[in-house]
Amino acid sequence: MSSTLAAAFGIAALFVAVLALVFAIQALRAQSGTPKTATKLPATPQPTTQPQSQTEPQPAQSEAKPGTVKSELRRLSKELEDARSELRETLQHLAVVRYDAYGDMGGRLSWSMALLDDKGDGVVLTSINSRNDARSYAKEVKSFESDAKLSPEEQEALETLRKEAAQPRETPEPA
Numbered sequence: 001m002s003s004t005l006a007a008a009f010g011i012a013a014l015f016v017a018v019l020a021l022v023f024a025i026q027a028l029r030a031q032s033g034t035p036k037t038a039t040k041l042p043a044t045p046q047p048t049t050q051p052q053s054q055t056e057p058q059p060a061q062s063e064a065k066p067g068t069v070k071s072e073l074r075r076l077s078k079e080l081e082d083a084r085s086e087l088r089e090t091l092q093h094l095a096v097v098r099y100d101a102y103g104d105m106g107g108r109l110s111w112s113m114a115l116l117d118d119k120g121d122g123v124v125l126t127s128i129n130s131r132n133d134a135r136s137y138a139k140e141v142k143s144f145e146s147d148a149k150l151s152p153e154e155q156e157a158l159e160t161l162r163k164e165a166a167q168p169r170e171t172p173e174p175a
Helices: 002-032 069-087 152-166
Strands: 093-099 110-116 122-129 134-141
Touching: 002 069, 093 152, 110 152, 122 152
Parallel strands: none
Antiparallel strands: 093 110, 110 122, 122 134
């Protein structure tokens, strides 16, 4: 579970780094007076001493040279997309239902918790507490369904996450 949390923090740090880079570029453009849409300069011809068929293939003009801001933005954008796809597979959705399992004991000390990824795969954990003991259960979940019989509270936790998954996500717009 700590590796999942570390991955989430890593992705957040990468996102912040990309945003900082974008803001730095905008600040440099504002300082130098360069318009946001830069015009492409014509490519300068490279002198060749061999016929064109014997030389190594030239990179496409749309590819950015390594080490330039454009190439770094493309690299960071790809890394961010890779991190986002990995994040979809982490157990990041959580729903907890607290309840009194036994009538003679108050305080809602029993609980069921669903931990799922974006596809609805994960686990339902349950702890049932009484005066004399506590019992814990773990049940695997695939696509919001479990092969094991679920209690009403476990079903409620899963249903909460199923409803969240059905709602469209809000994605932040780039600055």
